[in-house]
Amino acid sequence: MINRRSILKATALTTMLACAGIFTVPAFAADTIKVGILHSLSGTMAISETALKETALMTIADINAHGGVLGKKLEPVVVDPASNWPLFAEKARQLLTQDKVAVVFGCWTSVSRKSVLPVFKELNGLLFYPVQYEGEELEKNVFYTGAAPNQQAIPAVEYLMSKDGGSAKRFVLLGTDYVYPRTTNKILRAFLHSKGVADADIMEEYTPFGHSDYQTIIAKIKKFASEGKKTAVVSTINGDSNVPFYKELGNAGLKATSVPVVAFSVGEEELRGVDTKPLVGELAAWNYFESIKNPTNTAFIKMYKDWAKKQKLPKADTAVTNDPMEATYIGIHMWKQAVEKAKSTDVNKVIAAMAGQTFKAPSGFTVMMDPKNHHLHKPVFIGEVKADGQFNVVWKTKGPIKAEPWSPYIPGNDKKKGEPE
Amino acid sequence: MRILWILFFLASWYSGAAQAALDPAVLRQLADDDSDVKIAAIQQIAQSADPLAERVLKALADDGLAVVDTKILILEDEQAVDAATGAAVVPAPENPDTIVVNNRVRSALNAALAALNLFNPDRATRFSATRALAQSADASIAPLLTRALQQEKDPEIKEQLTEVLAFANLQNADAAVRLAAVKTLGASSRPNVRNALEAQLSTESVEAVRIAIQASLRAIDGRIALGEQVGRIFSGISLGSVLLLAALGLAITYGVMGVINMAHGELLMIGAYATYAVQSAFRHYFPAALDWYVLAAIPVAFFSAALVGILMERTVIRWLYGRTLETLLATWGLSLILIQSARVIFGAQNVEVSNPSWMSGGVSVVSNLVLPWNRIIIIGFALFVLLLVWVLLNRTRLGMFVRAVTQNRPMASCVGVPTGRIDSLAFGLGAGIAGLGGVALSQISNVGPDMGQGYIVDSFMVVVLGGVGQLAGSVWAALGLGVVTKFLEGWAGAVIAKIAVLIFIIIFIQKRPQGLFALKGRFVEN
Numbered sequence: 001m002i003n004r005r006s007i008l009k010a011t012a013l014t015t016m017l018a019c020a021g022i023f024t025v026p027a028f029a030a031d032t033i034k035v036g037i038l039h040s041l042s043g044t045m046a047i048s049e050t051a052l053k054e055t056a057l058m059t060i061a062d063i064n065a066h067g068g069v070l071g072k073k074l075e076p077v078v079v080d081p082a083s084n085w086p087l088f089a090e091k092a093r094q095l096l097t098q099d100k101v102a103v104v105f106g107c108w109t110s111v112s113r114k115s116v117l118p119v120f121k122e123l124n125g126l127l128f129y130p131v132q133y134e135g136e137e138l139e140k141n142v143f144y145t146g147a148a149p150n151q152q153a154i155p156a157v158e159y160l161m162s163k164d165g166g167s168a169k170r171f172v173l174l175g176t177d178y179v180y181p182r183t184t185n186k187i188l189r190a191f192l193h194s195k196g197v198a199d200a201d202i203m204e205e206y207t208p209f210g211h212s213d214y215q216t217i218i219a220k221i222k223k224f225a226s227e228g229k230k231t232a233v234v235s236t237i238n239g240d241s242n243v244p245f246y247k248e249l250g251n252a253g254l255k256a257t258s259v260p261v262v263a264f265s266v267g268e269e270e271l272r273g274v275d276t277k278p279l280v281g282e283l284a285a286w287n288y289f290e291s292i293k294n295p296t297n298t299a300f301i302k303m304y305k306d307w308a309k310k311q312k313l314p315k316a317d318t319a320v321t322n323d324p325m326e327a328t329y330i331g332i333h334m335w336k337q338a339v340e341k342a343k344s345t346d347v348n349k350v351i352a353a354m355a356g357q358t359f360k361a362p363s364g365f366t367v368m369m370d371p372k373n374h375h376l377h378k379p380v381f382i383g384e385v386k387a388d389g390q391f392n393v394v395w396k397t398k399g400p401i402k403a404e405p406w407s408p409y410i411p412g413n414d415k416k417k418g419e420p421e
Numbered sequence: 422m423r424i425l426w427i428l429f430f431l432a433s434w435y436s437g438a439a440q441a442a443l444d445p446a447v448l449r450q451l452a453d454d455d456s457d458v459k460i461a462a463i464q465q466i467a468q469s470a471d472p473l474a475e476r477v478l479k480a481l482a483d484d485g486l487a488v489v490d491t492k493i494l495i496l497e498d499e500q501a502v503d504a505a506t507g508a509a510v511v512p513a514p515e516n517p518d519t520i521v522v523n524n525r526v527r528s529a530l531n532a533a534l535a536a537l538n539l540f541n542p543d544r545a546t547r548f549s550a551t552r553a554l555a556q557s558a559d560a561s562i563a564p565l566l567t568r569a570l571q572q573e574k575d576p577e578i579k580e581q582l583t584e585v586l587a588f589a590n591l592q593n594a595d596a597a598v599r600l601a602a603v604k605t606l607g608a609s610s611r612p613n614v615r616n617a618l619e620a621q622l623s624t625e626s627v628e629a630v631r632i633a634i635q636a637s638l639r640a641i642d643g644r645i646a647l648g649e650q651v652g653r654i655f656s657g658i659s660l661g662s663v664l665l666l667a668a669l670g671l672a673i674t675y676g677v678m679g680v681i682n683m684a685h686g687e688l689l690m691i692g693a694y695a696t697y698a699v700q701s702a703f704r705h706y707f708p709a710a711l712d713w714y715v716l717a718a719i720p721v722a723f724f725s726a727a728l729v730g731i732l733m734e735r736t737v738i739r740w741l742y743g744r745t746l747e748t749l750l751a752t753w754g755l756s757l758i759l760i761q762s763a764r765v766i767f768g769a770q771n772v773e774v775s776n777p778s779w780m781s782g783g784v785s786v787v788s789n790l791v792l793p794w795n796r797i798i799i800i801g802f803a804l805f806v807l808l809l810v811w812v813l814l815n816r817t818r819l820g821m822f823v824r825a826v827t828q829n830r831p832m833a834s835c836v837g838v839p840t841g842r843i844d845s846l847a848f849g850l851g852a853g854i855a856g857l858g859g860v861a862l863s864q865i866s867n868v869g870p871d872m873g874q875g876y877i878v879d880s881f882m883v884v885v886l887g888g889v890g891q892l893a894g895s896v897w898a899a900l901g902l903g904v905v906t907k908f909l910e911g912w913a914g915a916v917i918a919k920i921a922v923l924i925f926i927i928i929f930i931q932k933r934p935q936g937l938f939a940l941k942g943r944f945v946e947n
Binding site: 041042043046047050080163164165166177205206207208210211212213215216217219220222223225226227228229240243244247248250251252253256257258260272275278280281283293314315384386387392393394395 | 456483484518521522523524525527528531556612613615616619620645649652653656659660663764768769770771773775776781782783785789791793794795796865866867869870871875907910911914915916919
């Protein structure tokens with residue numbers, strides 16, 4: 001009896017280990033540095049976040065192939081928080097306390113970042129957040145490698161108001177209903193006010209996560225656009241809702257030449273599931289596009305395409321790169337440089353060493369981590385969708401610009417310090 | 422004689438191509454960074470009447486114009502042609518930088534191309550050219566339009582041209598021309614005409630024209646408002662048809678058989694994945710017939726979902742008849758198993774199911790109202806499925822048995838109906854209908870392992886609201902919910918609409934637990 005029970009136990013244990021093995025590389029070597037990867041691999045955000053996990057794994061494999069960090073190999077620990085915001089906090093805690101990772105690369109939506117923040121603060125962990133966001137945050141434990149509003153949203157709206165952008169006078173602010181679109185739209189509304197746009201010329205609309213019936217919204221946009229003056233749509237729709245939104249937009253015959261849509265969360269990856277021929281001319285604002293031509297980017301794209309083929313990712317032959325993937329790539333490399341400078345993976349030492357790190361990014365510019373505010377100095381590009389789902393860059397900044405996490409368009413922000421407390 | 426003509430034609434064409442006179446300096450302006458310079462060059466090229474002009478502009482619109490050294494090249498499937506001379510450039514340069522156009526330049530480009538096409542012998546080309554000009558006509562092309570109008574024979578195109586010409590004449594210096602233009606435009610219902618009229622109203626100095634503008638504006642507003650109302654009702658019916666497709670299967674398994682099937686959403690998912698599988702198979706084996714994969718997917722989805730349904734019934738549900746709570750928990754467990762299986766087989770990410778080309782785009786009813794084909798077809802498909810279910814339940818032997826078993830099981834059993842097998846078949850039928858719903862859903866929303874979760878609540882809402890045991894009730898409930906949701910969305914936004922509908926249903930069920938249509942009669946024993 002005892003014998004049988006112990007066999008059962010052993011079997012259960014091996015099964016568990018085998019299951020764990022699917023997701024994590026077994027820890028056979030003692031001198032590795034564990035790094036956590038916290039991206040939704042299922043649920044509504046999987047459309048965007050899965051590619052970031054792959055980028056992180058690719059970058060880590062590349063660093064390992066070139067000798068690792070401080071002579072040690074990096075060991076990725078991948079978890080799936082399944083687009084479930086409270087689960088993000090649980091998984092983050094698991095990474096920091098059980099797996100004892102030195103750093104975590106992860107999150108896409110701001111609601112997931114807000115969910116893990118208390119965990120990182122409590123356990124003094126280190127998070128690299130690779131996606132453009134609404135700002136209004138500056139935490140010691142987080143490095144933001146995506147864009148702040150002044151590096152994406154504000155330039156995009158300025159472009160729409162310019163002659164080349166169509167001199168838009170009326171704006172539809174359309175988003176998914178959570179913290180990022182709400183805050184961004186608050187900032188944009190204040191910005192538009194400062195440019196003399198009245199409230200009557202601004203329409204704000206929100207849909208739930210995973211919303212898939214955009215008929216009413218498109219009809220409303222058409223009506224709003226027919227009430228005089230050139231109209232443009234600013235979309236902060238996140239996740240797989242973008243596919244039905246753009247499908248409906250194409251089917252309803254709303255062309256970019258009459259009412260352009262500029263999106264902040266739609267890139268090459270999200271458009272893979274959409275027929276882009278009716279969408280030619282729709283805009284997106286990012287700090288990187290796959291279509292940018294320079295040697296660093298060519299190497300980056302090749303590296304990812306090879307990785308996709310080697311890993312046999314679904315639709316590997318059409319693999320694309322996008323802005324958050326570039327930001328993930330920059331983040332991991334900057335962390336490596338900081339660890340090498342600090343000669344330790346200790347969180348406080350790495351945070352100190354991160355200040356002023358530079359990296360030659362695939363965007364073609366050398367980006368720098370601000371010495372104080374934990375954000376990158378990044379260039380801004382505005383692209384128009386081409387028939388093949390890539391973007392034509394139609395406008396860009398001369399060079400990297402400094403992030404303003406505390407937007408000057410929100411009252412009271414002028415008193416806030418540009419560095420973590 | 423004919424040969425002579427052809428020879429003459431060829432010769433003139435050849436000489437035209439050989440002495441093409443597109444100025445290289447103007448061509449180079451196309452690559453200028455300043456959009457104003459680009460637009461000026463586009464207009465100059467369009468007016469040059471050069472045989473290469475259209476090719477150059479088309480290439481520019483399709484990202485096929487490149488600058489190499491100081492030459493502008495047209496790139497056409499792996500070969501390059503010098504835009505100035507029309508001569509082929511060998512070898513074609515590798516990865517040349519194509520000229521980027523933005524929306525502003527593209528508008529000018531479309532207008533220029535349309536103007537070139539106004540005299541095209543092909544009716545369809547002329548028609549789309551006039552349509553394109555309607556977006557951007559201004560005074561500069563008025564003479565061209567007048568000339569086209571004189572030559573035009575087709576009444577439909579003539580009518581459009583008249584409107585475009587009026588639009589172009591809106592800012593004419595002559596008040597009489599303006600007045601005539603404004604009056605013509607009163608018959609239009611395009612939003613951009615309305616915007617232009619409103620802009621003109623603010624600067625108009627002649628009183629008579631002002632009054633005419635106001636009258637035209639009122640006429641247009643009326644038509645636009647009508648278009649909006651029709652559009653809203655259409656989107657309501659469309660949502661209703663989606664709800665109906667999602668709920669019809671449940672109307673059988675829950676409504677008729679009384680099984681609380683929490684795995685219903687996953688049966689929809691199986692139908693959607695079956696569509697995906699058929700699409701992949703077509704892509705691989707019959708790429709030529711890819712456009713018709715949806716038709717092949719209909720039976721596949723029905724039978725695969727029905728098979729899973731029968732399996733579920735045989736293995737789990739049949740042991741739990743009459744034990745509501747256990748059925749609920751067991752089917753919920755089944756739904757988790759099905760979701761996880763889909764994740765294992767197809768991956769956790771959404772899969773791409775593309776609309777066939779005959780389901781893309783839309784039909785323009787009034788010019789500010791475009792009804793998308795996929796929605797129209799899904800409404801038709803919902804009617805077809807409804808008819809199918811009705812015939813199956815009311816006009817076949819199986820349907821009679823199903824009704825007999827649900828109405829009085831012991832009596833049906835006594836007269837020799839194999840109740841056990843009928844239960845399986847009925848459940849399979851409900852599951853298969855859910856699979857059909859999945860085919861429709863795959864065309865308008867995302868296909869992923871947990872897509873069913875989003876529809877389970879809606880489906881129960883429809884069935885419960887309509888009255889358990891009633892197909893007609895489900896139809897009215899689905900349409901009603903669809904239209905009400907769409908009107909609420911238009912008024913209060915998608916988030917509030919969702920909440921309001923849920924609250925409404927809770928209150929409604931409190932007041933009238935039997936739903937809209939209650940079954941009457943002595944057989945309703947429980």
